[in-house]
Amino acid sequence: MQQSKQNTVGQAGDASFVRIDRLTKRFDEVAAVDDVSIDIRKGEIFALLGSSGCGKSTLLRMLAGFETPTTGKIFLDGAEISKLPPYERTINMMFQSYALFPHLTVAENIAFGLKRDRMPKDRIAERVDAMLNIVQLKPYAKRKPHQLSGGQQQRVALARCLAKSPKLLLLDEPLGALDRKLREQTQFELHNIIKKVGVTCVLVTHDQEEAITMADRIAVMNSGSFLQVGQPHEIYETPNCRFVADFIGNVNLFDGVIVGDEPDHCVVETAQGKLYVGHGITGNLGMEVSVALRPEKIELQRAAPSDREFNCLAGSIVDSGYFGRFSLYKVALAGGKRLQVAITHSQRHGELFQRGEEVFASWLPDSLVVLTS
């Protein structure tokens, strides 16, 4: 957070279009959001990712104005908004349940916010029309929300939020109410619309896949604080703690102590033997650490690979699952530890491993990440 000190209030650049400054919200002395600070760039899609009760929704509701912060401030485009009521903020929110007005038609729903701005009638009609075009719902303008499918309702909700050209768009579990197939399709559509409009966006989700595909940057939250903030690939490939590694995707974790530390690599002694990690650490010998290894970075072979001195363990396959694109194996190592291994089926007639087979699991030193917390 060092660079956030450089910008002064009132002349916030694009880098801190939205600034959350030491925000805390307590409910009956329990901190739902605990001293959170972050700067969000203009035009960025920023995801708050965490399981239920981590404080992500409370943070979003404070941005929208439905909750008042206990302490801390929120700035939007250089102006403090923490104390403004929701109807005076140039922020619009898409609710998880969409919250479409059931007594109004699609067009009236989209026009609702524009009418509140006392926009002239013909300009409202124009704007509603443009919005309907963006979300491709022109033929449904006269329908009531209950006559639409879930996916269409979601697009109406999006159009209603975007109609007012908000400075900040808030999405609360935007795909949560859709079924799986529709979700994958909508994910890209939603991302494209937001990017086309160019609005800055904060989205809340518990679904890591949703966060990874939609967001430019992700903040992983747990018990009211940010554990790690970074681009999706940073979060995935370089998690900074056990919680983040475990929360995003599948991971194999080895517990051990540092026995060798060089600038370009380190060695961790674990119950399964020595692991050779391809990066140096800031720590000292004898420190207790965890080592993370993603299942898709492991290779399986029937014969012991001759070119690997390190990072090769023998085991037997105890469980396997075929997923079409890849297979997931559980390999029991000596000492009982189970290793998850994902093997991509790059060939149509590639041979599958069978349950009970003796195999050697190996990986590159660079695949391992040392976690100190």
Place this chain on the structure above:
Amino acid sequence: MSISNQAKGVRRALTRNWGRRTVIGIPYLFLILLFTVPFLVVLKISVSETEGIRFQDLMSYADGVVQLKIKLSNFIFLSTDSLYVQTYGSSIKFATFNTLICLAIGYPFAYFMARSPANIRPALLMLVSLPFWTSYLLRVYAWKGLLDDHGVFNNLLIWLHLIDEPIKMMHTGFSMTIGMVYAYLPFMILPLYANLVKMDLRLIEAAKDLGATPWKTFWLVTVPLSKSGIIAGSMLVFIPSMGEYVIPELLGGPSTLMIGRVLWDEFFSNNDWAMASAVAVTMVGLILVPLAIFNKYQADTGGVRGV
């Protein structure tokens, strides 16, 4: 599934249907016996020829001729006599007035009840229904003691030196309206509360998020969404107020003509059952039938699903 199992399944479905029919059938039977049949009896009396104290049958058969005799003189008299026309008008006026006042007082009441913390709502609901625990007659009668020339209010105002002479409150439109509003307010509050309490509060948040002030949100979202509650409450107040007898009798005066009192007079003072029946049937026809049609129209078109 084997064939015998399937047969068992079908049999089970049939018995389940029977159970369902019985459950629906009992209330229908109840309504037919205790509402439709008596109404038909009243309808019959209203168009029957009287013969001493007996009513003649509508249909008679003699010498191979079926005769149907329907006497319409009661209805003709009803529509020409100004007393009845005025009474209907005045009943509608008081019932409408009562409904509007109940709505004006009941809506904010129900709104704040529904928005109060969930743990005190049962207590508030209890307080609204508390008056039902004492006799209706007694409660209405108690207003006499409050509004009389030497009643509590007048005595209090005289004691405060705000007035020298008692104000005439009893047996006026004022006393009757107070009594009606007092008696029917819970019937407005309860359906409104039931509607408002299950309203999706995220819609209110969405309205505010889109720039509507709390006042605008109330008129543009809360009120339209509580339309079914407003209609239900208004019906529950308007319909019984139309035929109200006790309150006009106890608190009303010569200026407050109500259909209920006219009915009573026809039945028990004039002993003209046929006329009384005609008055009752006309009320049903004139007021309740249009209301029922309106209600059905509302349910068909204005009904908002999922709310």
